[in-house]
Amino acid sequence: MAANRAVGKGGAAPLPRYLEIQRDLSAEITSGTWGPGSRVPPEHELQARYQCSRMTVNKALSALAHAGLIVRRRRSGSFVASPTSQQMVLKIHDIQAEVAAAGMSYRFEILDRLVRRPDAEDRARLGRSRSGGRVLALTLVHFANGTPFVHEERLIDLLTVPEAEAEDFSAAPPGSWLLNRVAWTDAEHVIAAIPAEARIAKALAIARKSACLQIERRTWQGGVPVTWALLTYPGDRHRLTSRFGPAQGLMALAAE
Amino acid sequence: MAANRAVGKGGAAPLPRYLEIQRDLSAEITSGTWGPGSRVPPEHELQARYQCSRMTVNKALSALAHAGLIVRRRRSGSFVASPTSQQMVLKIHDIQAEVAAAGMSYRFEILDRLVRRPDAEDRARLGRSRSGGRVLALTLVHFANGTPFVHEERLIDLLTVPEAEAEDFSAAPPGSWLLNRVAWTDAEHVIAAIPAEARIAKALAIARKSACLQIERRTWQGGVPVTWALLTYPGDRHRLTSRFGPAQGLMALAAE
DNA sequence: ACGGTTTATTTGTCTATACATAATCGCGGT
DNA sequence: ACCGCGATTATGTATAGACAAATAAACCGT
Incomplete structure (x- = not known):
């Protein structure tokens, strides 16, 4: 079967499959449902749940790992990372x-x-x-x-x-x-x-x-x-500001 | 033919194919050989050059795009991004x-x-x-x-x-x-x-x-x-510091 | 009970292919 | 000249299958 994400919800913007998975998982993590250290379902399980290929699941999980939300270890599995520090991104303009x-x-x-x-x-x-x-x-x-x-x-x-x-x-x-x-x-x-x-x-x-x-x-x-x-x-004429979200650097991913 | 990256250089650490491509390209960009706005070879060309599948090339290019080194537009191609702003990442600890x-x-x-x-x-x-x-x-x-x-x-x-x-x-x-x-x-x-x-x-x-x-x-x-x-x-007892490199956020990618 | 070997699980990388989507280019009609 | 439309090109997403590497867990002989 070819790439047919016809599973789609009725209408508007058929979010790519991997982003859907990514969003669902990051929601579980940032909402606190899955606390730090808890185990994320392995790829084959998510594959079954979302009815998609492993590559698609992998793309979502890799992005979460890259954003620092989860940690992945071979054979052990993927785990929710502990938020030891907040991260802020400042854009320094010319x-x-x-x-x-x-x-x-x-x-x-x-x-x-x-x-x-x-x-x-x-x-x-x-x-x-x-x-x-x-x-x-x-x-x-x-x-x-x-x-x-x-x-x-x-x-x-x-x-x-x-x-x-x-x-x-x-x-x-x-x-x-x-x-x-x-x-x-x-x-x-x-x-x-x-x-x-x-x-x-x-x-x-x-x-x-x-x-x-x-x-x-x-x-x-x-x-x-x-x-x-x-x-x-x-001091009174300048300040550095930075808006950040959702979830430690994921914003760039979600926006792409 | 299955996944066989036997192309490998003799010995030490056979860097994954996509990272090799990513490194080569980011070197061209950060060294200034490819200036801002110049065109990055399209995927099919890199595929031929590196003798690998398009997915592998795509992974490298997507990472570069995500890191902000290049901008990708359908049909037009990929272009070296203009460094309009520097980005700094501050870790705010508890x-x-x-x-x-x-x-x-x-x-x-x-x-x-x-x-x-x-x-x-x-x-x-x-x-x-x-x-x-x-x-x-x-x-x-x-x-x-x-x-x-x-x-x-x-x-x-x-x-x-x-x-x-x-x-x-x-x-x-x-x-x-x-x-x-x-x-x-x-x-x-x-x-x-x-x-x-x-x-x-x-x-x-x-x-x-x-x-x-x-x-x-x-x-x-x-x-x-x-x-x-x-x-x-x-003011005299505290400062925020951040070390950053190489190339606008690529460090996380390069390290993974 | 201990230490080494095998097995199984999970992630990491890669291929070959397919269809979707956006946008540029050029062609042809008015 | 201008506008619309199809052809082309490049990226975006997805699939199914394969092998590699790491390592936890089970096994087994002493």
Whole structure:
């Protein structure tokens, strides 16, 4: 018999079979009917219950495993995972795009620009093991509707991105420029709240020591450092938000 | 012919066929050889190149699409996605577990506890549409090694979690208690930097207006509000970190 | 009772094939 | 030129069957 999901409910949107199974199972799990550690029916049983092939069941279960809702072990079976931690996904947009998306005008100003041999601090910031070469150090401020939006300190490793030395960043800020030029494979983010130091307070036109949200980002390309950025947002003008659901990362699957 | 991946390279770990394809393609993309917008070879072509069935190629491409590295459109083909935004994944641990994991002693203190009919602010905080019922409002402080670690304000919707009213939270703090009792399906996080107001500064034993990292979390169970929490961390004692790679969420796939 | 061997179960991967669906392309009629 | 319609292409979903790998459970000889 060929692919005929004629089993369908009367009308509207005949949800694919594997998504139907996936949804049913994730409902059992997130509703708490099946508690952590309890056993999920094995594939052949679900196959019988849903009257479909094992591959279809497998697709559903693999997706649940990938989303972290269940754990699968050969011969033992599949089990509901214990929710030890919540997971939140933050999308970090390019600053220029972010400002534009909010319908505000964008512009930026480079306060300082320097090419130097990396000192110990620079190497630590870049997450760099090798020595030698040079780095490009930039300080800039991004404006939204004319008011300071975020202060940026950036280091670019010229061993990895030599063409940055000749770039004057008149067309695009270094963040966007890099994003469109260099592929990254690893990134590390640190988020903290800090009081604005004098230099930053002045650049952002806020009071000294007022609360700021600081995002530090390190980026690598296959183990080789690319860039380091320290973004400082006035605390009362910026927040990171993230909506998340259903069930630890399944949303992407359910939406596809 | 049956499943015989005898094509294998001589020795060590015969990586599954679909992962091999996936790795090859993601290498082309993250290395920048295939720039954003460029076309990925169609399935039948990869099938010929790798001498395998279309299902195997499809599995690799679906995974890449799911990871956000490529975009697939029927009839048009698959294309390298434009990296418009970075994605960061933060794991939010239970506070008790987090403190314990750092090898510090843990304890908490409930400063205030009140059951009331929800006012407008409570309803907004919970993301609640229906009216009626009551909420449990709690204020507490968590300590690590005897020093204040985080201040927590919490609302629990007693329409959704009626058993919370009888609970005195002597065994576990409300966050852990809820996590082990109520399944959530949706969550929203907002991260901001704020100056400590007098009440919080006092509870955390820090100076007024000093920078704090604030995490606001709203949790639902299938559209019904469960709880709202406002966690305030002294800025100099806490930071959120996240390591991420390679390539926008593929790490989970590559590791499986 | 103990330790090694066989068996059975469950998941993991793969094939070959089929039909469905979306969307682009080009053809032909007006 | 323009619009509609069929042909083509690429992906999306599904099937039935096969073998591989891991490992828990049963078996068996000492």
